[in-house]
Amino acid sequence: MDSVRVRLMREDDLPSAERASAVTFFEADRGTRRVSEPEVEPRSSVASKQWIDRMRFCLGVDPAGCWVAVKTDEGADRTVGFAISQNRGGLWFLATYGVLPSHQGQGIGKRLMDAALAHADGRPGIFSSSVHPGATRRYRLAGFSLHPQMRMVGVVDRSTLPAVDGLREGRADDFEWMDGLDQDLRVAGHGPDHGYMLDTLRLVVSRDRARPGYVYIDDRGRASLLAAAERETAQRLLWEALASAQGNTLVNCITTPNEWAVDVGLAAHLDIGQEGYIAVRDMPVPAPYLASGHFL
Numbered sequence: 001m002d003s004v005r006v007r008l009m010r011e012d013d014l015p016s017a018e019r020a021s022a023v024t025f026f027e028a029d030r031g032t033r034r035v036s037e038p039e040v041e042p043r044s045s046v047a048s049k050q051w052i053d054r055m056r057f058c059l060g061v062d063p064a065g066c067w068v069a070v071k072t073d074e075g076a077d078r079t080v081g082f083a084i085s086q087n088r089g090g091l092w093f094l095a096t097y098g099v100l101p102s103h104q105g106q107g108i109g110k111r112l113m114d115a116a117l118a119h120a121d122g123r124p125g126i127f128s129s130s131v132h133p134g135a136t137r138r139y140r141l142a143g144f145s146l147h148p149q150m151r152m153v154g155v156v157d158r159s160t161l162p163a164v165d166g167l168r169e170g171r172a173d174d175f176e177w178m179d180g181l182d183q184d185l186r187v188a189g190h191g192p193d194h195g196y197m198l199d200t201l202r203l204v205v206s207r208d209r210a211r212p213g214y215v216y217i218d219d220r221g222r223a224s225l226l227a228a229a230e231r232e233t234a235q236r237l238l239w240e241a242l243a244s245a246q247g248n249t250l251v252n253c254i255t256t257p258n259e260w261a262v263d264v265g266l267a268a269h270l271d272i273g274q275e276g277y278i279a280v281r282d283m284p285v286p287a288p289y290l291a292s293g294h295f296l
């Protein structure tokens with residue numbers, strides 16, 4: 001263990017950190033896969049590139065929250081663990097966290113989490129947690145409340161899709177009110193994360209500023225992040241995402257205060273599943289809100 005150093009991440013760590021992340025989550029997903037679920041596939045080259053792009057962005061915005069555990073072999077550092085956290089205004093979030101299976105259970109995860117949490121400097125915090133017993137133990141001991149999440153899966157029955165009105169495509173000049181809504185729901189705006197998401201995702205917003213809301217939809221028609229001032233707007237935004245869903249779809253990160261999303265999923269004939277936790281400290285569980293796995 002002594003040969004492992006925990007230090008701030010640098011840009012040249014990204015390829016080796018990505019490989020560590022791919023191996024760690026492949027093994028973790030294999031270990032927690034239910035028999036009814038498909039075999040876990042290794043991360044694709046497209047997803048590897050997206051991981052590196054996203055982490056480079058985090059490193060550019062808030063480098064002091066990005067930590068790696070490294071081993072030095074023949075003069076080169078090899079990543080064996082990573083904890084990428086970020087502060088946005090008064091909110092801290094954890095974008096990703098892992099230790100290579102071959103190095104788990106040796107206290108490296110604790111050292112990484114201590115470094116990331118020191119960066120929070122007492123801010124309220126939020127992240128999406130796996131069910132890994134080492135991870136959940138660490139989070140609860142750090143004062144986070146773990147809220148179980150549901151997810152809706154299946155193929156949308158298109159005969160159930162309602163006519164949805166009052167929405168339009170979102171643009172960069174919507175970010176200001178979107179940040180205000182974020183602030184009401186989860187302590188702080190997403191700030192620069194909105195620009196990053198708009199580059200890669202479709203943004204749909206509520207036309208009515210008195211009942212604001214927005215959803216980012218990925219290229220497979222899945223809602224990646226949804227925020228609204230009230231349930232009815234949230235439901236219309238989720239229906240819009242479901243209308244563009246292709247094949248098997250997924251609505252993720254649904255906590256009990258967000259049962260409005262379960263009701264939409266059931267009406268579309270999706271099935272309820274269960275997946276991990278939303279971990280929060282010193283803040284309520286956001287609602288009406290479906291968190292983004294990476295930007296919370």
Ligand SMILES: CC(C)(COP(=O)(O)OP(=O)(O)OC[C@H]1O[C@@H](n2cnc3c(N)ncnc32)[C@H](O)[C@@H]1OP(=O)(O)O)[C@@H](O)C(=O)NCCC(=O)NCCS
Nearest residue numbers: 028098099104105106107108109110129130132133134135
């Ligand atoms: C979660 C993870 C990062 C922890 O890293 P690690 O280096 O194994 O953690 P540590 O050795 O520092 O142990 C952390 C704590 O969990 C406990 N722990 C570790 N593995 C455990 C296990 N399999 N079962 C129960 N407790 C465990 C340790 O005893 C320790 O508790 P303590 O500090 O009170 O003694 C690592 O296991 C991992 O990458 N898991 C797979 C990916 C994942 O789930 N990431 C989290 C995403 S939110």
